[in-house]
Amino acid sequence: MNKRLVRYLLIILVCFICDDLLKYYLPQSFLNKGITIIPYLGLIMFTLLNNTIDEDMRYPFALICGGFYSLIYGNSLLMYMLLFVVFAFVGRLYTKKSKFTYFEALLFVVLTIFTQEVVIYWLMWMTKVTKLFIVTYMLNRLLPTVIFNIVGYNLVYYIHDKLKIEGDNNVYFGKRS
Numbered sequence: 501m502n503k504r505l506v507r508y509l510l511i512i513l514v515c516f517i518c519d520d521l522l523k524y525y526l527p528q529s530f531l532n533k534g535i536t537i538i539p540y541l542g543l544i545m546f547t548l549l550n551n552t553i554d555e556d557m558r559y560p561f562a563l564i565c566g567g568f569y570s571l572i573y574g575n576s577l578l579m580y581m582l583l584f585v586v587f588a589f590v591g592r593l594y595t596k597k598s599k600f601t602y603f604e605a606l607l608f609v610v611l612t613i614f615t616q617e618v619v620i621y622w623l624m625w626m627t628k629v630t631k632l633f634i635v636t637y638m639l640n641r642l643l644p645t646v647i648f649n650i651v652g653y654n655l656v657y658y659i660h661d662k663l664k665i666e667g668d669n670n671v672y673f674g675k676r677s
Contacts, residue, residue: 505557508549511663512565515542515656516572523573526648536641537648542569543616544609544649544656546584550591551600562588583619587612606653613649617642 522539546565553561566581594608621637624630630637 502557505553505561508553508561509564509568512542512546512549513568513572515545516568518542520572527644534640535644538617538641538645539652540613540616540645540649541652541656542573543587543612544653545660547587547591547609547612548600548605548656548660550588553588558588558592559585579619579623583616587615602657605657606650609653610646610650613646614642617645 519539519542522541526537526539527535528537542565546562550558550562562584563581566584569584570576570580591608591612600608621630621632621634621642625632632640
């Protein structure tokens with residue numbers, strides 16, 4: 501494994517640990533009667549880092565990150581590993597080693613969080629873990645989670661920018677000088 505990949509994995513691990521710590525300070529409604537906010541700082545960083553991973557290491561990186569997420573934060577190993585691989589695949593369809601603008605990255609992050617939340621709701625509903633109506637789920641969990649993570653995105657994007665993690669090409673003008 502190269503040094504850059506190990507560095508990325510450590511960054512992701514720190515973000516997932518921060519997610520785990522944040523969840524204790526954010527509203528959690530175990531009875532599904534109030535607002536629940538799920539921090540996704542690790543997923544946000546994964547989405548930003550996915551753009552800079554080499555082709556041959558993208559999917560192993562996604563599998564390892566999905567495993568990290570499952571062990572630290574989630575409770576379903578295969579589901580999160582599969583979700584992270586899908587996010588890696590779809591993310592690379594959009595750009596190939598390109599520099600995201602702030603708003604492109606924000607849109608992609610919001611879509612990633614939305615997708616993960618919808619998949620979680622669908623699985624919980626199909627396995628009869630929850631009986632919440634979709635509107636209640638959207639108002640009490642999805643919307644607060646997305647709003648919180650849009651705010652958190654600014655911090656993650658700032659850290660990502662300060663670490664000088666970028667792709668090689670500009671989407672609009674080819675290779676950067």
